[in-house]
Amino acid sequence: NAGVMQNPRHLVRRRGQEARLRCSPMKGHSHVYWYRQLPEEGLKFMVYLQKENIIDESGMPKERFSAEFPKEGPSILRIQQVVRGDSAAYFCASSPAGPGGQPQHFGDGTRLSIL
Amino acid sequence: GESVGLHLPTLSVQEGDNSIINCAYSNSASDYFIWYKQESGKGPQFIIDIRSNMDKRQGQRVTVLLNKTVKHLSLQIAATQPGDSAVYFCAENSAAGNKLTFGGGTRVLVKP
Secondary structure, X not given: OOOOEEEOOEEEEOOOOOEEEXXXXXXXXXXXXXXXXXXXXXXXXXXXXXXXEEEEOOOOOOOOEEEEOOOOOOXXXXXXXXXXXXXXXXXXXXXXXOOOOOOOEEOOOEEEEEO | OOOOOOOOOEEEEEOOOOEEEEEEOXXXXXXXXXXXXXXXXXXXXXXXXXXOOOOEEEOOOEEEEEEOOOOEEEEEEOOOOHHHOEEEEEEEEOOXXXXXXXXXXXXXXXXX
């Protein structure tokens, strides 16, 4: 079984450009989570989505960041007008049911670098 | 000046010895806990989980202990191998919560 797939693995953008990060959950998983990780730190929750719905976006900045999980296709994390501080590793996780009491399985992340 | 980010605590272990990694959590409402292993350039890999109605759970070469009284979690790795070298994170969740809250991580270095 394929695990959580993220692409691209590395993304370089200049300040002011847009970044689109994609995540395909594990087969049979309908719950997707996005996390951000700075070097030498733990992962920080950003957003939790089910198909076509945002359930919890309490960890996502109000401006420039958006996420979606359409009925068909991967989940997308979109960062508009990127700034240097957006440089980080962004990880996606999925689970077969809601987060309480279920392990989340992670992809290998997208490393975003802002020039 | 203050550095951005924290240097991870490091546990150096001789190959073949047992490792113990500790984690303190703060949310009394947390009732589900997971240990993840993260190798360089990769995502967190699930190791073992435990629910709050248990105080011990064993897997293959790993044991997780939960002490709810002092809000403490530990991961024991038996007969540590070079492949165990990685950063280990504990994470907590609650049945009503929507997210995992990660601890700061511990780097394990296995010496041959």
